[in-house]
Amino acid sequence: MTPATPSTPRRPVLRRAGPWRTPLAIALALLLGIGMLAGTELTYRRALDSLVSLGGRDSARNAAQTVVRSLLDMESAQRGYLLTGRPQYLEPYKAAGQELDNAVRRLREHHRNDPELLALVERLNERALEKVSEIAETVGLFDAGAHGSWQGLMMTDIGREKMEAVRRATDVLIGTEERRIAGERAAVYRTLEIGRWTVHALALLSLLAYAFFLRKNSALQRSQVRHAEQLQTERDSLEHQVGQRTTALRQLAGHVVRTRENERAHVARELHDEMGGLLTAMKLEIARLRRVPDLPATGLERIDGIEDRLNEGIAVKRRIVENLRPSALDQLGLLPALEGLCDDAAAGLGVPVHARLQPVALTADAELTVYRLVQESLTNVRKYAQAREVWVSVIPEGGRVQVAVQDDGQGFDPDAVPPGHHGLLGMRVRVESHGGELSIDSSPGRGTRVEAVLPTA
Structure with a gap:
């Protein structure tokens, strides 16, 4: 069935005097x-x-x-x-x-x-x-x-x-x-x-x-009162419809984010279980080959090369799995996972990353959103900021959680982001899907501060 379209309130018909009366x-x-x-x-x-x-x-x-x-x-x-x-x-x-x-x-x-x-x-x-x-x-x-x-x-x-x-x-x-x-x-x-x-x-x-x-x-x-009442009724109806559509879009965005994360988690598990088993079996086979008697020196060199490539493949698999689903978040929790993320970012950027992390009460999905927010922000700092220092904070604030990533880099104009760059939009969708708010404070030459406020669990 086709869903019923909400009726739009009829606008009042204002009768105007004939052109000859005035x-x-x-x-x-x-x-x-x-x-x-x-x-x-x-x-x-x-x-x-x-x-x-x-x-x-x-x-x-x-x-x-x-x-x-x-x-x-x-x-x-x-x-x-x-x-x-x-x-x-x-x-x-x-x-x-x-x-x-x-x-x-x-x-x-x-x-x-x-x-x-x-x-x-x-x-x-x-x-x-x-x-x-x-x-x-x-x-x-x-x-x-x-x-x-x-x-x-x-x-x-x-x-x-x-x-x-x-x-x-x-x-x-x-x-x-x-x-x-x-x-x-x-x-x-x-x-x-x-x-x-x-x-x-x-x-x-x-x-x-x-x-x-x-x-x-x-x-x-x-007539003006009636017109104002009708306009107010129409405005209320439109606001109600906008609210409904906004809620629906927020729920849809949350569903899309959750579906994406579930797919990434599923792929990570498949890679970890299937690909990890295959790579481990290959290492065992190589170990058995080494124990073969009278193996020529050339064969040992080939086995060493295969083992090196295999170790590189295991490292690539581990990096892909971590990008798809951070194991530290599931195994250790939010704060250790963020500390490791900050350490990796400091090593990659070559600049200090100051972390101020306090225990907070968030749902598992919200913790993943915080992790992705910090991860995306640090990625943007690495790509565009040219910063000398970075600050990351997660602190409780009166029944809500404040998450902020700030740098002293070259900054940018948030209203002039070119088409095709959806990182900031993705952050906003993730945060708003949990009923939170995202703000970006930046201008050329003044650095950037990305701040999100989410409700506690």
Whole structure:
């Protein structure tokens, strides 16, 4: 049966807004903002114009009232002069006349663009001039000594009628101004009301936009949370699968290493038992040949040569068997086997190999891994390091065993090992198959330190 393939979690489908929605939303927001600015500015301008107009109309109304007040002041100054004959009373008379002229000029200036009110101003000016003429006539008669004439003129109702005409003209002008003021005040109120409702509408729109934003933001956050949860689930699943595959590969690597060592041990036993027996039998046969009587000297020389080649073959067999399976490890244990390995390396390298070996508790397979690690490291030192000294240590360390081989050679870059060199990879596979960790610290010109940490048995 084909093993079931673990299902991969489906990734969330993120819906994206149509390409036209974002520009449309931006355009609507811009239009709304421009409309808000234009409406606010228009409301402000209208209210400002109305307030300016109200101020001007109030000034015009004061000017109209000034006309009446000036005429009254002139009339009072006239009577004081007629009663006393003192020239001092003519000063207020002249000042009131000047004030009257200024008030009429202000009215004309204010109403220059309003034909209706300008006509009322001219009418008021005519009535005022008539009253001023009547007052001036009386003063003139007094100055001429025609006392009967000015007294007769004063006894008539001409002055009162002229003054009443001025008051009526003033009342018409002020009434018209008040109606205009009332209209403009109503316009100000309407503008303020429009501004009020505009502000309310904008506040409501702002609240709605804020609520819409909160809703969208909440939906986005929920979508992000769901997406993050799905990603986390997928990541956990992938990590679980990676962990399973890593464990399987580690177990497979361990199985391969054990199988290889078992095969090497089997070959070593075969060579030791079969080949060793054959070579031993051949030596016995040679010993028997030596005891043959009357053997020629040439034959003895040939026997000596065969025995020498046979001894060389026995040495080669012994070296091959030791490389396949170190007998010292099985017969004497880890530490003596490592001591012998260090002595052989020192003899082969011609440099001191300092061994710091302490008793440790490891399984048989782990001891073989330690032996192979030290053996491979010393082989690399012999081939590449050009070292002057080498240090080998095996020490217990808090429930674990630390194995290190260090040299002071030329070093190398661990990340730049060329393809085809699998010694370091083989070390790592061996160590990790026992649940250990391997680290290599080296750089050009700084030597190399190979360190492994394995759990105790």
